[in-house]
Amino acid sequence: MKFAVIGGTGLIGSQVVKNLNSAGHEAVPHSQATGIDVISGQGLDEAVAGADVIVNLTNSPTFDEASPAFFQTSMDNLLAAGQKGGVGHFVILSIVGVDQVPELDYYRAKALQEDILRAGPIPYSIVRATQFMEFVDAVLSWTTDGDTVRLPATPIQPIAAKDVAAAVTEVAAGAPLNGIHNIGGPEIFTLDELGRITLSHKPDGRTVVTDPTAGMFGAVKGDVLTDKDAHLAPTHYTDWLA
Template sequence: MKIAVIGGTGRIGSQVVRILNESGHEAVPHSPSTGVDLLSGKGLAEALKGADVVVNLTNSPTFDEASPAYFQTTMDNLLAAAEAAGVGHAVVLSIVGADEVPDLVYYRAKVLQEDILKAGPVPYSIVRSTQFFEFMDAVLTWTADKKTVRLPATPIQPIAAADVAQAVADVSAGAPLQGTREIAGPEVFALDELGRITLAAHGDQRTVVTDDSAGMFAAASGDALVANDGAVIFKTSYRDWLAR
């Protein structure tokens, strides 16, 4: 199959392209650097010409009030171009629990993206992932100073980006789900515990202070960020990933 991967030069997209090509498909990466701009629609018709599948791995440049407009515009452009090109399957990567954290505007924006896809003219699949291992270092900077890092005890079930890429590639090469597949790593942590594990692995002497009002993930209640029953659970553990 010919598969157009929009956002195909990024962390997940570049791995998806490699996996699909190694599996015998013709996966082509597209991004602003290759002349495709999903926000303006520039280059989109050419990118989707002859494609059987389009995978959208682009992301809003901000997590703030501008994010819903970004996803509205980019999804409208993508689906119009996909329908015109006769693309038979559209795939989007989203977030486990996006609909359970309404206080986060970015999560509401991701739900909007999903809803536009579901209501659109192209058969679809949604892959909902838990948080990536690779984001943990950034999370540690949000509420940190020279001596302490404040984190909530929010339950979280992180996953390796390589496993996310494999899941997206698998779904992209299959028939449209007309639904959602959840994916997650094998372990559930409290976020503050995960912070302590991460700092120890880096030899960082700062102390993690449990603060259930600290950072973006404080807005998630209960098990919102933990995969639901029926999710595909990948085997890579956080400690094994850190050790690499």
């Protein structure tokens, strides 16, 4: 099969392209670096021409109130190009619990992306993943003040990017789900605990203080960002750190 992987040069996209090509498919990466623009629509018709599947792994450049407009415009343009090109399957990567955190602009934007896909003209699959292990350092940096990192005790189920890419690859190569496939890491931690584990493996002088209001995840209520019934990936966080 032929795959147009939009956002195919990024963290997940590059691995999806590699996985699909290794499996004998033809996966072509597309991004701003290759001359396409999902907002203006430049190059999209050409990018998806002849493709059986679109895998959309593009992301909003910001996590703020501008993010819904990005997903609205990019999805409208990609769905139009895909319908014109006769694409039979459209895959996106989303977030476990994305529809349970209306307080966050970015989560509302990703929920909107899912809604646009469901209402669109192309059979689809949504892969929802828990938080990436690769993003933990960034999460710590957001709430660092001097030698102190303030983190809430929000339950988190970290998953390695390679495991996310493997799941996206498998779903994209299969029949459209017209539904959601949830994937998560094998363990659940509170975010403050995860911060302490991270800094114990890579000590840099910072210490973690539990603060229920700190950072973006302070707005999350309960354990909505975890899913014990999700397909569990094999990579454990401490093994990934090592």
